[in-house]
Amino acid sequence: MGWHGESLIGFDLETTGTEPLDSRIVTAAVVEVRGGAVVGQRLWLADPGIRIPEQASAIHGITTERAAAEGRPVREVADEVAQVLVGHWARGVPVVAYNAAFDLTLLSAELARHGLPALGDRLAALTGEPGIGPVVDPLTIDRAVDRYRRGKRTLEAACAEYSVVLDGAHEASADALAAVRVAIAIAERHPTVAGLGLPELHQEQVRWYADWAGGFQELLREKGTADAIVDPAWPLRAPAPVPTTG
Template sequence: MAWHEEALIGFDLETTGTDPAQARIVTAAVVETKGGEPVRGLHWLADPGVPIPAEAAAIHGITGERAAEQGRPAREVVEEIADALTGHWALGVPVVAYNASFDLSLLQAELRRHGLRPLDERLGGALGAPGEAPTVGPVIDPYTMDRAVDRYRKGRRTLEAVCREYGVVLDEAHEAGADALAAVRVARAIAARHSRIAEAGLWELHREQVRWYGEWAEGYQKWLRRQGDPRAVVDGSWPLR
C-alpha cells in the first residue's frame, strides 16, 4: 500500500512570530490520521513566557493574557511535543507538516532554549537508510512537494491557497489542529494527483524533499540578489535549518 494510504501524523504550531530561531510556541497539535481522517490527537496551549505580539494574536486568536492564564509552562509543552513526534518516527510513521522546516526548526530552537535534548539526539542512529547519518524523519512537507510538482503555477502557496488548489476543506485556518489535519489531506491529494509522489518510498521522498528545498532556496537567493540585495542568504536546509 502506498504511503499516503497508511497512518500519517499531522503536526502544526502557532507561534509568537515568523523567525523560527526566536519565536515561541503558543499552540500545537499532533494529529494521528488514517485515510485522511483523524483517529486521535494531542493539543497544547503554552505560556510562551514572552509577550504575544498583537499581529500574531490576530492570526491565531491567542492573546498574551489568555496564554498566561490558561497555558501550561513552555518547557513542559516543548518536551511533550518532542516526545510525541519522536515516538511516531521511532515506529517509522511519517510526520506531515506544511512548511516543515519552519515548525521543526522552531521546535528544535525551543528544545535548546529550555535545555532539553534536540530532536535528532532523541532518535539516535535507528532511523534513515543504512550508512546515513541519523536525522529526523521521515517528514512529508506538502509545501515543498507542491512547489516541486507544480513549479510554475501562479498564485500564493499558503496552506489556505494550496487547500483550494487540491480541493481540501480548511474551516479553521491558523488553528493548530485544523492546520495539521489539512496538511495531511493536502499531502494525500498531491500523491493522488502525482504518481511519482505516491510511488516513492518514505525515505526516498524525504531525500527528494531535501533536494527540492535546497534547489528552491538557491533559486530564491539568486532572485533576491538580482533584485538588489547582493548579500541575501536563504537557508536551504530541510527539514531542520
C-alpha cells in the same frame, strides 16, 4: 497503496512570530490520520514566557493574557511535543508539516533554549539511528511537482488547489489536518510522488528544497535584497545556533 494511504502524523505550531530561531510556541497540535480520517490528536496551549505580539494574536487568536492564564510552561510543551513526534518516528510513521522547515526548526530551537534533548538525540535513544524520522512537507512537494503554477503557496492556497476543506485556518489542529489531506491529494494527483518510499521521498524533498532556496536567493539578488539569506537546509535550518534564554 503508497505512503499516503498509511498512517500520517499532522503537525503544526502557532507561534509568537515568523523567525523560527527566535519565535516561541503558543499552540501545538499533533493529529494522527489514517485513510484520511482523524484517529487521534494531542493539543497544547503554551505560555511562551514573552509577550505575544498583537500581529500574531490577530492571526491565531491567542493573547498574552490568555496564554499566561491558561497555558502551560513552554518548556513542558516543547518537551512533550518532541516526545510525541519521536514516538511516531520510532514506529516509522512520517510527520506531515506544511512548511516543515519552519515548525521543526522552531521546535528544535525551543528544545535548545530550554536545555532539552534534541529531536535527533531522542530518536537515537529509542532506535539507535542518527537524525530524525521521515518528514512530508506538502509545500516543498507542491513547489517541485507544479513549479510554474501562479499564485500564493500558503496552506489556504494549497487547500483551494487540491480541493481540501480547511476549517479554522491558523488553528493548529485544523492546519495540521489540512496539511495531511493536502499531502494525500498531491500524491493522488502525482503518481510519481505516491510511488516513492518514505526514505526516498525524504531525500527528494531535501533536494527540492535546496533547489527552491537557491532560486529564491537568486531572485532576491536580482531585486537588490541579497542580504536576505535563504537557508537551503531542510527540514531543519543549519547551522542552528543555540538561542539565548530570555
